[in-house]
Amino acid sequence: MHNPRLGADVVAAEQVQDVAVTTDGKVRFTLLLDASDDATLVREARLAVEGVEGVSDVRIDVTDPAEFAAGRDARRGAQRAAHTHGHTHGHTHAAPAAAPRGPARALPVMDAAPARPATPAAPTPVAYPHLGKIIAVSSGKGGVGKSTVAVNLAAALAKQGARVGIMDADIYGPNLPLMLGVNEAPPVRDNMIQPLMAFGVKVMSIGFLIERDQPAIWRGPIVMKVINQFLKDVAWGELDYLLVDMPPGTGDAQLSLVQATHVHGAIVVTTPQAVAVGDALRGVRMFERTGVPVLGIVENMSYLENPETGKPIAVFGSGGGQQLADEVQVPLLGQVPLDPRVVEGGDTGRPIVVAAPQTGAARALTSLAERVAERVAERYGVPAGR
Template sequence: MTLHRFATFSIHLTQQAEHALSQWIEPCLGCDLISAGAIRELRSDGTHLHLHLHNELGFPAEGYRESLSRAVKALLLAHTNAASVEIEIEWAVSAASITRQTLPGVKHMIAVASGKGGVGKSTTAVNLALALAADGARVGMLDADLYRPSQPRLLGLSGLPDTRDGKLQPMIGHGVQCMSIGFLVDEESPVIWRGPMITQALTRLLQETHWENLDYLIVDLPPGTGDIHLTLAQRMPVSAALIVTTPQDLALLDARKGLRMFEKVNVPVLGIIENMSLHVCSECGHEEHIFGSGGAQRMADQYGSELLGELPLDMRIRVGADDGVPVVIAEPTATLARTYQTIARRAAARLSLRAQHAASTVLPAVIEA
């Protein structure tokens, strides 16, 4: 092959690769890698392609790197004339500027909310946090349900947190930094506080805890749309929110209120998670939609949001919660844990895209009458 033909072939091969990549939707990002700005380098050397995905793949990908590499390699081999493909993948979570300025040690705050109690929000929040940590992220958990704190039990933690230089040191459960009012009051003692006291307590738990170099601080909110939610949305640097619901009409009605609340205070909603979507009988394998079906998808369609995933009604989730060993830790390779992992990656990837688009824009929080 002459030098001219070699150069022409290399250019054509690169063009083929660019076209193939522009047509392929990466499952976590929900868009192609070129639009996501994830390609640092794409070059050809004869019949060899080299692709370097870099930091703009802005979500944790330690456990995903290999499967992503295989998928992209298969794509390029199938849709180009390349004889071989080499892929490098890097990832890093960039800090939101407003979070970095107002909450040192935290890159992003993600609120996990539900309009109604009893939908499995706290259990979902802790498993998502652990899934992000398993993918290489540094993760914290703020238990903002001050009336009914559950994260100490879910993470198998007890005792009083240490203090250093006037700040609380988070407790560590399965590698996740955690702070909760549950560490500071007796487990069986009710918290009987009025709104201003709750607001002050939440602010102190968040700002007077020494969060150490977190990519994500997951905030487990109480049900409803009360003082805690408004305090968090208006006074704290919340990057985005996730809504947890069941398919039941009553739960969906309340979940809609939660979604609309975040819209009103300019907190983007990354998507909706449908919990208790399906029950599979452990004896016969019969599948039954106990709480109805398709509700979260309809809600996502109605509000221009996205259904990030569906979780079954499974006894292992309850057992893990009671034992302080959530299912993502207890059975990390099981289908159920992989479902949490997929939802966590999708949420983190969507947040990375929003962070890129909103890097130069800060919207004020406004409450409409």
């Protein structure tokens, strides 16, 4: 398998390490993926090994080369220390085979430690005018329905006539393939990845490039690489909105996105409980400190409609979303009720705004899309949809 960056095979370039094979055909190895490498190398490596006769299962651990080298050096140092300790206490050991000697390296001595490497400057964000307004959909914690809100918001904006794309930046838990009912390797034409289509929305996810059960054990540089590739190497065409489904919390993906491009706004999703609101507040502050305007708060799972009376039942308490909006001085964009059909739509790949548009939850999400378009128009003076 060829690595274009190195101009060599990944095995010859020593990117494949720690290969282990069992008698029943299970293969596990480490793939050293640099931040400048194409993330699709992981999928290509898996397909290459699966094509070998007798292989029944493949597991790939993706690791940054610098981190792997540091861990290897630490292990070797520990082994040398243990060997020396054994000799000091009079133990007898078989002499190890002599290893080839490399170039002599000077050892640091007291008051002559190696100079600390310079901290690299933060990358300059790149503008992508053809992507329209880039809006991050985020949450302070998992389990609040952030991806559900994101996919329904995208589908609702598309129904209103806007040109919409949605990018899955939840590298560690990509859910868009399931929730939008599309999951296949995207085609590549003229060196550009072609996004898949669902309900009038252009979709790109890391889930299209790795296997469903493949864990993304990736550090910040790899996350930055994937997000940059999704912004510049995907043939999005001309968009009005690019929604970015962020992972929960305030980690590498959020920082990578704001360093990669100009984010025009953020929507923070919470539920009414105090613990969720507290986590969402940290998410709001993160965007404020990185210069991203928060367009508003969405309170998901706000209430359950009593099937007999139609009155709302506050299953998870009430007022949390409004309290957060008041505290950070942004609008409460919408309150989405609990509805089993929302979950069913996510599991079957049909967002509720498409599958059951007359339900209370779908109407709330459609109204949310209208409010988001209005907020963008107020701030940037652009048409609120087409």
